[in-house]
Amino acid sequence: MSLQKKAFSGISWTFIEQFGSKAINFTVQIVLARLIAPEEFGLLGMILIFSAVGNSLTDSGMSQSLIRSEKPDEDDFSTVFTINLALSLFLYLVFYIAAPLISSFYDQPRLTDLIRVYSITIVINSLFIIQKTRLTYELNFKYQMKAQLPALLLAGLTGIVMAYMDFGVWALVYMEIVLGLSLTIIYFFQTRWLPKMKLYRHKLKEHFYFGYKLAISGIIGRIVKNIFPLIIGRYFSAAMVGYYTRAVTMKDFPIVTFSNTLDKVLYPVFSKIKKDENLKQAYQKTQVLALLILTTIMLLLILTAHPLFAFLLGDKWLPAVPYFQLLCITGIFYPINKYNSNILKVKGRTDLYLKMAVIVNVTLVIGILLTMKIGIIPLILAQIANSIIAVLINIYYANKFIDYPLQEQVGDILKTSFPGLIAFSAVFSLMYFTPIFENLIDVVELIVTGGLFLFILVAIHFFFKTWSMQEMIKLLKATPLGKPLKRK
Incomplete structure (x- = not known):
C-alpha cells in the first residue's frame, strides 16, 4: 500500500x-x-x-x-x-x-x-x-x-x-x-x-x-496549561475551578477530536516525506482544511454556548459559559500553532522546538503574573493574547524549513476564516439587536442559531467559490494529499 x-x-x-x-x-x-x-x-x-x-x-x-x-x-x-x-x-x-x-x-x-x-x-x-x-x-x-x-x-x-x-x-x-x-x-x-x-x-x-x-518543552507546556486550575483553586474556589475545567473540556472536544486525528497520522507520514517542496504542499493543505473546519466549529460554539450548556449540562453550569466562549477563540489558533511546530519535529530540530516552546510559554507566564489576582476572565484574555504571539513565533521557525513565510500564511488564514467571520457577525447581530431569539427554549435556540450560521456560511463559500471549500470538496473526493493547492 x-x-x-x-x-x-x-x-x-x-x-x-x-x-x-x-x-x-x-x-x-x-x-x-x-x-x-x-x-x-x-x-x-x-x-x-x-x-x-x-x-x-x-x-x-x-x-x-x-x-x-x-x-x-x-x-x-x-x-x-x-x-x-x-x-x-x-x-x-x-x-x-x-x-x-x-x-x-x-x-x-x-x-x-x-x-x-x-x-x-x-x-x-x-x-x-x-x-x-x-x-x-x-x-x-x-x-x-x-x-x-x-x-x-x-x-x-x-x-x-x-x-x-x-x-x-x-x-x-x-x-x-x-x-x-x-x-x-x-x-x-x-x-x-x-x-x-x-x-x-x-x-x-x-x-x-x-x-x-x-519532553522539556512538553513539561513546560503542560505546567503552564494546567497552572490555570492551580491558580484559580489557590485564589478563588473549587467551584470556580470546576467551571473553568468544564469550559476547557467542552472547548477541547472538537479540537482534540479533529486535530489528534490528523496529527496522529500525519506526523509519521510527514516524517517519511523527504522533499521540502512536497512537505510544504502537504502541510499547507492540511493547515488550510484544519483551519476551515475548526474555525467554523469554534465560531458556532461561541454563538450557541448559552443554550448548549443549559441543554446539555443544566443551569448550574451556566457560570462557565463566558469562560467557554473566550477559550473558543484560542481554539481558532490551535491548528496554526500545532502544525507549524510539528515541522520542527519532522525535521528533527527538537532544539528549535524547545527554544520556541520556552519563548511562547514565558510570554504566557508573564500574562498570568499580570492577571492572576484580577480574575478568571483576564487570565483567559492572557491566553488569547499568547495564542496570537505563538502564531507569529511558530510561523517564523517553520518558514526556515518549508518556505511558508508569514505573509503567505496570513493570506491563507484570512481567506479561510473570513467567510466564517462574516456569517458569525450576521448571526450575532440578529441575536443581540433583534427579538428573533427571545423566549425560545434552549434546544430550539440551539438548532435555529446553529442552522442559520451554517446556512449563511455555506452560502458565502459557494457564492464566492472559495478555494478552501474547493479543497474540502476535493478531499472528500479522495484527492491525494501531496498535490499543490490550486488557487482562484
Whole structure:
C-alpha cells in the first residue's frame, strides 16, 4: 500500500477512533456533570497538573523518536519501555510523598488521598505507551480504534455507576484507573508484545537525545496549561475551578477530536516525506482544511454556548459559559500553532522546538503574573493574547524549513476564516439587536442559531467559490494529499 493510501486509511480509522472516543467521553462527562457537583470536579482539576507533568516525564519524548526512526527494532522498543516504567515508578513515589504538601498548599485535606490514588495512572499509562507507539509507527490505527472504544465504554460506565452511588470525585478518579488498565490489557492481547526489560545504552542515548528536548518543552507546556486550575483553586474556589475545567473540556472536544486525528497520522507520514517542496504542499493543505473546519466549529460554539450548556449540562453550569466562549477563540489558533511546530519535529530540530516552546510559554507566564489576582476572565484574555504571539513565533521557525513565510500564511488564514467571520457577525447581530431569539427554549435556540450560521456560511463559500471549500470538496473526493493547492 502506498504512503498516500496508508495516510487516508489511517485518517479514516483514526477519525473513527477519535470521534468515537470523544463522543463516548463527551456523553459520559455530560452525565457525570449532572450527577457530580462543580466543586468535586474542581478538586480533580487542582491535581491534573501533577499527572500531566508525570506523564510527560515518563515518556520523555522517546516515543516520538521511535515513530520518527526509520527501522526501530526490538532493542529500541524494549529500551524505551524499560526507562518509561522506571521513571513512572519513581514519579509515583515522589507524588505519594509530596501529597500532604500539595494538599496543604490548596488548604484541601481531601487532596492527599486523591493524589496518592490518582497518581497510579502514571504507572499504568507507562505499560501501554510502547504498544501504542508500535501501532502508530506501522500506521495501524484500526487496532488502536478497537482498543480505545471498548476501554472508554467500560471506564465511562464505571464512572457513571460510581457517581450515581454518590462517590463524588472518586468516581472520576477510578474511571481513569479503569481506562488505563483496560487499555493495557487490550493492547497486550492485540500486539502480543512483551518487552525484554533491558536497557541498551546506545539505544537510550539515541532516543533520549532526540526526545528529552520534546519532553522539556512538553513539561513546560503542560505546567503552564494546567497552572490555570492551580491558580484559580489557590485564589478563588473549587467551584470556580470546576467551571473553568468544564469550559476547557467542552472547548477541547472538537479540537482534540479533529486535530489528534490528523496529527496522529500525519506526523509519521510527514516524517517519511523527504522533499521540502512536497512537505510544504502537504502541510499547507492540511493547515488550510484544519483551519476551515475548526474555525467554523469554534465560531458556532461561541454563538450557541448559552443554550448548549443549559441543554446539555443544566443551569448550574451556566457560570462557565463566558469562560467557554473566550477559550473558543484560542481554539481558532490551535491548528496554526500545532502544525507549524510539528515541522520542527519532522525535521528533527527538537532544539528549535524547545527554544520556541520556552519563548511562547514565558510570554504566557508573564500574562498570568499580570492577571492572576484580577480574575478568571483576564487570565483567559492572557491566553488569547499568547495564542496570537505563538502564531507569529511558530510561523517564523517553520518558514526556515518549508518556505511558508508569514505573509503567505496570513493570506491563507484570512481567506479561510473570513467567510466564517462574516456569517458569525450576521448571526450575532440578529441575536443581540433583534427579538428573533427571545423566549425560545434552549434546544430550539440551539438548532435555529446553529442552522442559520451554517446556512449563511455555506452560502458565502459557494457564492464566492472559495478555494478552501474547493479543497474540502476535493478531499472528500479522495484527492491525494501531496498535490499543490490550486488557487482562484
